[in-house]
Structures are given as structure tokens and as C-alpha cells.
Amino acid sequence: MDATDRRILNALQGGFPVCERPFLAAAGPLGIGEAELIARIERLLEEGVLTRFGPLYNADRMGGVNVLAAMAVPEARFEAVAELVNAEPEIAHNYRREHALNMWFVGASDTPDGVEAAFRRIEERTGLTVYRFPKEREFFVELKLAV
Amino acid sequence: MNAPEPAFLLDETDRRLVRATQAGLPLVPRPYHAVAEALGLPPEEVMARLARMQQAGAIRRIGVVPNHYALGYRANGMTVWDVADEEVDALGERVGRLPWVSHSYRRPRALPLWPYNLFAMVHAHSREEVEARVQEIAALLGGACRARDVLYSSRILKKTGLRLAD
Numbered sequence: 001m002d003a004t005d006r007r008i009l010n011a012l013q014g015g016f017p018v019c020e021r022p023f024l025a026a027a028g029p030l031g032i033g034e035a036e037l038i039a040r041i042e043r044l045l046e047e048g049v050l051t052r053f054g055p056l057y058n059a060d061r062m063g064g065v066n067v068l069a070a071m072a073v074p075e076a077r078f079e080a081v082a083e084l085v086n087a088e089p090e091i092a093h094n095y096r097r098e099h100a101l102n103m104w105f106v107g108a109s110d111t112p113d114g115v116e117a118a119f120r121r122i123e124e125r126t127g128l129t130v131y132r133f134p135k136e137r138e139f140f141v142e143l144k145l146a147v
Numbered sequence: 148m149n150a151p152e153p154a155f156l157l158d159e160t161d162r163r164l165v166r167a168t169q170a171g172l173p174l175v176p177r178p179y180h181a182v183a184e185a186l187g188l189p190p191e192e193v194m195a196r197l198a199r200m201q202q203a204g205a206i207r208r209i210g211v212v213p214n215h216y217a218l219g220y221r222a223n224g225m226t227v228w229d230v231a232d233e234e235v236d237a238l239g240e241r242v243g244r245l246p247w248v249s250h251s252y253r254r255p256r257a258l259p260l261w262p263y264n265l266f267a268m269v270h271a272h273s274r275e276e277v278e279a280r281v282q283e284i285a286a287l288l289g290g291a292c293r294a295r296d297v298l299y300s301s302r303i304l305k306k307t308g309l310r311l312a313d
Binding site for chain 1: 155156157162165168169170171172174175176177178179180190194197198200201203204205206207208209210211212213214217218225236239240242243244248249250251252253254255257260261266296298299300301302303304305306307
């Protein structure tokens with residue numbers, strides 16, 4: 001990553017314009033051209049510096065649900081269970097964490113029953129309890145990772 | 148801010164648009180036109196619908212989604228706190244405003260295994276930096292906090308955007 005990549009990351013974690021030539025509009029303030037911005041984003045995606053580029057949808061605001069859950073997975077079965085969990089299309093994120101509850105994932109769906117159905121399938125297929133931690137209240141945050 | 152807002156109701160065209168863009172925008176000079184062409188919609192309509200969803204909060208933001216690990220934010224601590232019920236909302240608001248907290252939620256406890264009702268995600272370059280921030284949160288919570296823990300993520304097993312079913 002060079003200084004221009006870092007400027008892209010700092011400037012474009014939000015606010016990518018909705019207009020006919022959005023890369024052109026976003027590239028100007030970064031001091032580069034449209035083609036270069038596209039090429040750099042493409043490379044940052046390939047290198048895994050970016051996980052995605054585009055709209056970040058909020059399931060909660062679309063009548064859907066978004067539920068954090070965790071499981072205590074025996075170490076010997078960890079990879080197999082991760083595969084089963086990840087195979088569910090409703091599972092948007094899954095992280096290994098260092099705790100007795102060592103697998104933490106988020107179920108997201110635009111239908112209220114979709115997430116619960118995915119959690120039940122995971123429980124059936126793994127024989128493990130899925131602990132549900134639905135959000136009861138979201139506190140305001142404004143984070144942008146500085147690079 | 149936390150009063151339940153009515154959900155943004157997607158019509159079938161919105162849903163097609165979400166499905167077409169949830170994995171990402173095409174990396175071409177006119178990305179919204181490319182999406183419009185794929186969906187058989189006028190580009191103006193695609194842009195107007197995206198703008199409306201953004202205004203309604205159905206789109207949080209449009210842009211790059213960085214991989215924290217790749218950026219050197221390797222110590223990502225999910226800090227969890229057992230805070231007195233009558234104080235958790237006021238204190239949660241203050242925790243959420245700390246600049247290095249990316250998410251902050253009140254969630255149900257799962258007793259006896261899990262006594263924590265306040266979650267705050269802290270991003271830092273090292274565990275030492277996370278621990279220093281945990282001390283700051285602890286000082287802010289004061290006597291209202293009875294117990295705490297920090298769960299570090301050691302691996303991303305899956306990370307995708309929202310997936311609307313077909």
C-alpha cells in the first residue's frame with residue numbers, strides 16, 4: 001500500500017457518490033484519474049485489503065433482522081463446524097474468538113424467520129447450542145478506521 | 148435516535164437492485180449504468196432508488212469496506228460488560244461516542260454462561276492498545292460495571308455483505 005492507497009481508504013469508507021461517473025467525481029479530490037482509482041480499488045480487493053466495494057446495506061432498516069450469535073465449539077470439530085455455519089447463506093460474518101464461546105457469527109436476513117431458521121439448522125447439524133444475542137439497543141457510533 | 152423507526156419498505160425493484168449490488172458495484176466508469184443495464188432499468192431510476200435507500204438508512208454508506216487485519220488493526224477486541232440495567236443505556240451512549248469504538252450495543256445476558264449486557268467493539272493495532280482502551284471504558288463505567296471480558300478475534304471465518312435470498 002502506498003500513500004495514494006491510504007488516501008483512498010481514508011476518503012472512501014463512505015460517501016462514494018451516486019452519479020453517472022462516480023469514480024471520476026471521487027478521483028478528483030484524491031489527485032488521481034478515474035481509471036487509476038478503478039484500477040487501485042480492483043487491486044486492493046484482489047490483495048484482500050478491501051473485503052468489498054459498494055453499498056453497505058442495513059438489514060434492520062429493510063424489515064429484516066440481524067442477530068449476533070455464538071457457540072462453544074470443541075477444538076477438534078472447529079473446522080468442520082465453521083464449514084457448516086459458513087454454508088448457510090444467512091450467515092454474513094463469522095469470527096473465531098478466544099473464549100469458551102469461540103465462534104461468533106451474525107445472521108442477517110430480510111425476512112424475520114430467515115435468521116432463526118438458519119440458527120436452528122446449525123443447531124441440528126452440529127448438535128451445539130447457538131446462543132442468540134439480538135441487539136436490544138444500538139448506541140450511536142461514527143467510526144472510520146484511520147490508515 | 149433509538150425510537151423504533153418504521154422499516155424502509157422495499158418493493159420488488161428495490162429487492163432486485165439490492166441483490167444486484169450487495170456483493171459489490173461493478174468496477175467500470177459508469178457502475179450504476181452497468182447495474183441498470185443488467186436489470187433492464189433506466190440508470191436514473193437505479194441512482195434515484197439507491198439515493199432513496201441511503202437517505203432512509205437502508206444503505207448505511209457506499210464505499211470501500213476495509214479488511215481490518217490487512218490494515219494493521221490486528222487487535223480487534225469485543226469488549227463486553229455487565230452493567231447495571233438502570234444505567235446501561237446512558238452509559239452505552241457515552242461508550243459509543245469514544246472515537247475508537249466501532250459498534251456498541253445493549254444485548255440480552257445468557258446466564259449463567261454470559262453475564263454481559265453491553266458490547267463495545269474496539270479496534271487497535273495491538274492488544275496493549277486494546278487493554279489501555281478497556282481501562283478507559285472501565286473508568287467511564289465506574290461502579291455501574293460488575294464484570295467485564297475482552298474477546299479477541301483471531302480469524303475471519305466468513306465476511307460477506309447482506310444476502311437477500313433469491
